[in-house]
Amino acid sequence: MNWKEEYKRKVSTPARAIKDIHDGQCVVMGHAAAAPRLIQEELSKHCEDYNDVLIFHMTTLGDNPCYKPRCFGHFRHVSNFLSANSRDVVERREGDFFPAYFKDVPAMIGRDIPCDVAVFQATPPNEEGYCSLGVSCDYAKAAIRAAKTVIIETNELMPFTYGDTLVHISQMDHIIPCAYHLQELLLPSAGEVEMAIGRNCASLIADGSTLQLGIGAIPDAVLAALGDKNDLGIHSEMISNGIIDLVKRGNINGSRKTLHKGKVVVTFIMGSRELYEFVDGNHDVEFHPVDYVNNPLVIAKNDRMISINSCLEVDLQGQVASETIGIRQYSGIGGQVDFIRGASLAREGKAIIAMRSTAAGGKISRIKPFLTAGAAVSTSRNDVDYIATEYGIARLKGRTLQHRAEDLIHIAHPDFRPELIEEYERRFKCKYQE
Numbered sequence: 001m002n003w004k005e006e007y008k009r010k011v012s013t014p015a016r017a018i019k020d021i022h023d024g025q026c027v028v029m030g031h032a033a034a035a036p037r038l039i040q041e042e043l044s045k046h047c048e049d050y051n052d053v054l055i056f057h058m059t060t061l062g063d064n065p066c067y068k069p070r071c072f073g074h075f076r077h078v079s080n081f082l083s084a085n086s087r088d089v090v091e092r093r094e095g096d097f098f099p100a101y102f103k104d105v106p107a108m109i110g111r112d113i114p115c116d117v118a119v120f121q122a123t124p125p126n127e128e129g130y131c132s133l134g135v136s137c138d139y140a141k142a143a144i145r146a147a148k149t150v151i152i153e154t155n156e157l158m159p160f161t162y163g164d165t166l167v168h169i170s171q172m173d174h175i176i177p178c179a180y181h182l183q184e185l186l187l188p189s190a191g192e193v194e195m196a197i198g199r200n201c202a203s204l205i206a207d208g209s210t211l212q213l214g215i216g217a218i219p220d221a222v223l224a225a226l227g228d229k230n231d232l233g234i235h236s237e238m239i240s241n242g243i244i245d246l247v248k249r250g251n252i253n254g255s256r257k258t259l260h261k262g263k264v265v266v267t268f269i270m271g272s273r274e275l276y277e278f279v280d281g282n283h284d285v286e287f288h289p290v291d292y293v294n295n296p297l298v299i300a301k302n303d304r305m306i307s308i309n310s311c312l313e314v315d316l317q318g319q320v321a322s323e324t325i326g327i328r329q330y331s332g333i334g335g336q337v338d339f340i341r342g343a344s345l346a347r348e349g350k351a352i353i354a355m356r357s358t359a360a361g362g363k364i365s366r367i368k369p370f371l372t373a374g375a376a377v378s379t380s381r382n383d384v385d386y387i388a389t390e391y392g393i394a395r396l397k398g399r400t401l402q403h404r405a406e407d408l409i410h411i412a413h414p415d416f417r418p419e420l421i422e423e424y425e426r427r428f429k430c431k432y433q434e
């Protein structure tokens with residue numbers, strides 16, 4: 001059948017599409033800037049028609065209509081990366097977190113995560129009937145393949161992106177033409193402390209490196225410190241606005257990449273409208289599924305691969321807690337460990353954890369004798385490589401427990417060094433040498 005006829009037959013509305021979602025089913029939804037807003041709003045409006053519907057997705061940007069109190073008891077949410085809103089939902093027990101590396105999610109969909117219905121955003125179809133998944137490629141294809149019913153919001157304002165992003169209208173059951181602005185992530189501008197961390201990280205980055213940048217306030221501060229570097233490349237789970245200027249000025253050109261030469265490779269992006277316009281129709285940016293981008297063996301094919309991620313606390317052995325504050329689930333593992341392992345396997349690779357030395361307005365040291373009770377170890381002491389704060393860099397790989405503790409005390413905030421030194425002297429039965 002001519003795809004245009006098939007398209008006409010499948011054009012639908014949110015009201016019609018949600019009639020194909022039934023009690024007890026699991027709905028896998030797009031996330032972040034690519035969350036399917038119209039279906040979320042329609043489900044929220046008609047929540048009392050539903051019971052025991054499980055909604056799976058990754059992170060949430062801004063609000064999610066299905067989190068509204070009136071939806072309690074009708075929907076349950078499962079996510080493996082929490083943000084401000086979904087943290088509240090989990091705390092109210094309207095949802096739960098499941099631990100998993102992001103790269104494993106596509107394989108888990110249909111096997112460990114039931115997928116009756118897939119709901120995603122994409123662009124309107126091109127001349128051949130293919131839509132682009134736009135700003136979020138990650139687990140969309142896996143869900144569309146696994147689901148019995150596929151609902152796609154074809155948003156005119158979704159950027160058309162390249163790589164492995166195309167889905168054909170023959171794979172869809174409901175096509176909902178629409179036009180709405182994507183949700184934006186507006187990061188606070190970096191302060192003096194972040195800039196100092198950025199400069200420390202920059203000192204580890206040689207020309208011709210390929211970078212992965214994690215999530216949070218630090219990555220863009222690192223990018224801001226790279227204005228004198230040349231021939232950088234990007235292979236990263238996600239990117240935000242920080243790369244735009246470096247690409248425009250030519251610092252990032254991918255010319256020395258040993259995989260996907262010349263291309264910025266990502267699985268999803270979150271940023272401002274400027275970022276979304278930057279990737280729209282841009283053949284230099286490639287989006288691939290997360291099981292490819294975050295695969296350590298793929299990452300390791302990039303010579304001079306540098307991963308830069310952040311964390312919440314580190315203990316004196318170098319155990320890194322990035323996703324929990326004590327027992328409280330704060331975010332998720334994402335691709336942190338996969339990129340650390342990939343960078344460690346790469347020729348001349350380096351894996352950096354970059355963090356402010358303190359949290360909570362300077363009241364808490366992030367370098368601690370022991371992790372807070374209940375904290376999950378995200379990056380183990382066996383994987384950890386470099387730790388950077390505003391006070392310097394500690395290289396932990398290949399270092400003994402005693403040397404690690406010394407190096408970490410050295411980059412801790414001076415206000416907290418006395419208590420770390422006390423534990424050091426008790427643990428290693430010797431005086432700490434400044």
Ligand code: COA
Binds near residue numbers: 216325331359366
């Ligand atoms: N104890 C108590 N509170 C702490 C804390 C600690 N050890 N560490 C941080 N906090 C507080 C901060 O003070 C801040 O609170 P505030 O907003 O009231 O000031 C809040 O927790 C967030 O901390 P912050 O470090 O500013 O968060 P961030 O936005 O920079 O994100 C991570 C940092 C670690 C949460 C984020 O990078 C993450 O989720 N990493 C894991 C996943 C990952 O690395 N993925 C990478 C591949 S994409």
